[in-house]
Amino acid sequence: MTGMASHGSSDGGKPASVAGRLGLTLFFLLFFTMGSLFELFVVRAFWHTLAQRTWKKTPCTIVSSEVQERTARDAPFAWAVSYRYTHEGQSYTNSGYRRNDEASGSYSDMQRLARKYPAGRNAFCYVNPRNPDQAVLTRDSLALGLVIPFPLIFVAIGIGGAVLIWCRPAAEAETSIAAGALRKSRKSKGKSRYLAPALFALFALVGGALAYPLGIRPITRTIAAESWVATPCQVLRAEVCSHDSDDGTTYSVYILYQYEFRGQTYKSDRYEFLGGSSSGYRGKDRVVEQYRAAAHPICYVNPDDPFDAVLKRGFHAKLLLALVPLIFLLIGVSGLIGVLRTNSPAGDGATLPPLAQRPLRASDEADLLRVEGSGRAVLAPKFSGKTKFIGMTFGALFWNVIVLVFVASIANGFQRDNPSWIGLLVLLPFVAVGLGLAGGAVYQLLALFNPRPTLELSSTVIPLGTAAELSWSFSGQARRIDEFTVTLRGVEEAKYRQGTSTCTDRNTFHETELYRTSNAGEIASGQVGFVVPPDTMHSFAAENNKILWSLDIHGSIKGWPDVKESFPITVAPVAG
Amino acid sequence: MEKLSIILEQDKAAFAPRETIRGTIRWNLDAGIRHLELSLFWYTAGKGTRDVGVIETRRFDEPGAVGWKDFSFPLPDGPYSFSGKLISLIWALELTCSPGSETVRREIVLSPTGHEILLACANESER
Numbered sequence: 001m002t003g004m005a006s007h008g009s010s011d012g013g014k015p016a017s018v019a020g021r022l023g024l025t026l027f028f029l030l031f032f033t034m035g036s037l038f039e040l041f042v043v044r045a046f047w048h049t050l051a052q053r054t055w056k057k058t059p060c061t062i063v064s065s066e067v068q069e070r071t072a073r074d075a076p077f078a079w080a081v082s083y084r085y086t087h088e089g090q091s092y093t094n095s096g097y098r099r100n101d102e103a104s105g106s107y108s109d110m111q112r113l114a115r116k117y118p119a120g121r122n123a124f125c126y127v128n129p130r131n132p133d134q135a136v137l138t139r140d141s142l143a144l145g146l147v148i149p150f151p152l153i154f155v156a157i158g159i160g161g162a163v164l165i166w167c168r169p170a171a172e173a174e175t176s177i178a179a180g181a182l183r184k185s186r187k188s189k190g191k192s193r194y195l196a197p198a199l200f201a202l203f204a205l206v207g208g209a210l211a212y213p214l215g216i217r218p219i220t221r222t223i224a225a226e227s228w229v230a231t232p233c234q235v236l237r238a239e240v241c242s243h244d245s246d247d248g249t250t251y252s253v254y255i256l257y258q259y260e261f262r263g264q265t266y267k268s269d270r271y272e273f274l275g276g277s278s279s280g281y282r283g284k285d286r287v288v289e290q291y292r293a294a295a296h297p298i299c300y301v302n303p304d305d306p307f308d309a310v311l312k313r314g315f316h317a318k319l320l321l322a323l324v325p326l327i328f329l330l331i332g333v334s335g336l337i338g339v340l341r342t343n344s345p346a347g348d349g350a351t352l353p354p355l356a357q358r359p360l361r362a363s364d365e366a367d368l369l370r371v372e373g374s375g376r377a378v379l380a381p382k383f384s385g386k387t388k389f390i391g392m393t394f395g396a397l398f399w400n401v402i403v404l405v406f407v408a409s410i411a412n413g414f415q416r417d418n419p420s421w422i423g424l425l426v427l428l429p430f431v432a433v434g435l436g437l438a439g440g441a442v443y444q445l446l447a448l449f450n451p452r453p454t455l456e457l458s459s460t461v462i463p464l465g466t467a468a469e470l471s472w473s474f475s476g477q478a479r480r481i482d483e484f485t486v487t488l489r490g491v492e493e494a495k496y497r498q499g500t501s502t503c504t505d506r507n508t509f510h511e512t513e514l515y516r517t518s519n520a521g522e523i524a525s526g527q528v529g530f531v532v533p534p535d536t537m538h539s540f541a542a543e544n545n546k547i548l549w550s551l552d553i554h555g556s557i558k559g560w561p562d563v564k565e566s567f568p569i570t571v572a573p574v575a576g
Numbered sequence: 577m578e579k580l581s582i583i584l585e586q587d588k589a590a591f592a593p594r595e596t597i598r599g600t601i602r603w604n605l606d607a608g609i610r611h612l613e614l615s616l617f618w619y620t621a622g623k624g625t626r627d628v629g630v631i632e633t634r635r636f637d638e639p640g641a642v643g644w645k646d647f648s649f650p651l652p653d654g655p656y657s658f659s660g661k662l663i664s665l666i667w668a669l670e671l672t673c674s675p676g677s678e679t680v681r682r683e684i685v686l687s688p689t690g691h692e693i694l695l696a697c698a699n700e701s702e703r
Contacts, residue, residue: 178615181628494624509695542627
């Protein structure tokens with residue numbers, strides 16, 4: 001097995017104690033138990049659904065059919081139906097719409113069923129031949145079968161986790177470093193091939209599953225409702241419904257209204273297309289009061305299906321929530337495409353990852369260390385001004401939007417004379433960080449207007465102990481810079497796990513100020529020669545440990561963000 | 577006699593880049609050993625999670641219970657053996673047998689100076 005090299009990492013930490021392993025095993029067993037129970041439940045339900053396919057399709061007559069009001073908040077109306085059928089010469093009466101499930105939900109949906117199955121109409125029901133008392137008007141959907149694989153993920157995590165905890169050869173990994181690394185490299189090749197696509201597929205799956213009910217449907221209905229007919233209606237009931245959960249109470253607008261369309265009377269209780277509830281009582285109470293006070297408010301009726309009506313149409317801020325599943329879907333699909341392209345043989349050459357992120361081949365090592373760069377090189381900064389600004393702005397937005405939700409909740413409590421002082425105290429440090437991030441974004445925005453440096457090095461790679469020449473020039477108003485320094489810096493960087501987070505420590509082992517000037521002409525453009533010390537370490541980049549060399553420039557500007565850029569360079573082993 | 581051993585020519589432990597490392601491996605094991613593996617590799621020690629780079633591995637199938645074998649590996653240009661405040665990089669030869677957990681490791685230095693490079697601390701470590 002010559003000519004190949006592998007490059008891996010191991011945590012090198014202590015193996016988990018028996019108590020720790022037992023704790024983790026319990027955790028994974030919980031996963032296994034919950035997954036298994038859910039799987040049993042789903043398989044059982046699917047089995048019944050399949051069994052329904054053997055039920056006999058039988059003519060029936062609808063005896064009664066009406067929409068009834070219920071006390072349940074989430075399904076305030078139910079469709080009460082009874083029908084008569086004959087099986088093997090004997091007459092039966094039943095009231096089942098679906099197996100173990102009465103039809104309940106919004107008034108519009110129930111009304112639609114009542115119109116589909118009016119009293120006196122002949123229809124079909126499905127009768128259980130083994131128990132003719134049992135019948136339904138509609139059979140359960142076989143789509144339930146699609147849910148069967150999902151609990152198996154939890155079962156697999158539970159079993160896999162528990163097995164891995166007890167089967168991991170921790171002691172051997174400590175004593176045999178090279179053999180352990182080779183094993184790990186072979187294993188991680190397989191893992192990385194499947195892990196990323198699986199994660200992106202999960203994103204796409206969740207996004208896709210939620211995209212229609214939460215995203216596409218409300219948006220398309222909002223667009224379609226633009227052509228619905230404006231119709232005066234009469235409000236029958238209007239109230240703010242409260243929904244209690246572990247996270248507190250949320251509220252929703254509930255309005256039942258009646259309207260006439262083409263000579264027929266209809267009822268609906270749809271206020272807007274995006275249902276659900278949220279915190280904030282006052283706004284919803286105002287809406288309810290407005291509708292209570294209105295003599296004949298306008299609702300919008302679908303001319304193709306007059307059961308379909310809505311009070312509030314058009315785009316509003318809440319509809320932006322519909323984009324969330326679409327973002328999930330986009331991340332999943334684009335990630336999958338990216339990963340599959342990277343894994344495909346055709347794309348391999350074009351998108352090779354950095355050396356440190358994949359097993360080394362002998363040729364890679366030679367490429368990394370060979371001194372080839374003799375031509376001049378324009379250096380690229382580690383992070384451009386735009387990258388810093390965008391990164392800081394996104395960071396500030398992300399942080400502050402989350403913090404704002406909590407601020408609004410606490411402010412709401414203060415408005416309703418229910419102040420949470422402890423919540424306020426806990427929140428203050430987060431608000432301070434948010435303000436700091438916002439300040440950082442403003443700082444980076446101002447820094448975008450700084451003079452921009454261009455650095456050119458005499459060689460793309462500098463071997464230890466050899467000389468190089470650096471030249472620089474500024475575009476923009478370089479005279480604003482009062483003092484300018486160039487520093488050659490060598491840093492060791494170590495990445496390690498601490499609990500669940502990854503930490504990175506840095507230590508500067510070499511620092512030489514190559515140039516310092518306050519002369520405007522020399523600041524605008526200049527050059528400096530330097531020698532990389534021969535008795536130090538060359539550039540080195542593994543997955544967790546790195547030796548990084550850079551040329552750092554600093555231009556101080558009074559009353560304005562300084563020009564501060566770091567330009568990575570490659571220092572090679574001694575030329576030989 | 578030790579079960580596994582790595583003996584370097586002239587007991588030399590420091591090498592320059594591109595030099596060839598020569599030596600002998602010896603083993604005195606129970607019967608039933610399927611293969612021995614000799615690896616030339618580097619690994620990191622210190623604060624960071626360990627990285628390992630295996631440069632070359634030689635496999636000796638059906639070696640018998642007792643025996644010896646000469647080996648030689650050409651060394652690459654780097655990375656050099658070094659020691660800093662956070663990271664140390666160590667070169668080594670490692671001999672393992674299968675089946676079994678017997679392992680022997682012999683550390684060497686790869687550096688143009690004949691000593692590991694010591695990295696000074698220009699300022700305090702930042703986090």
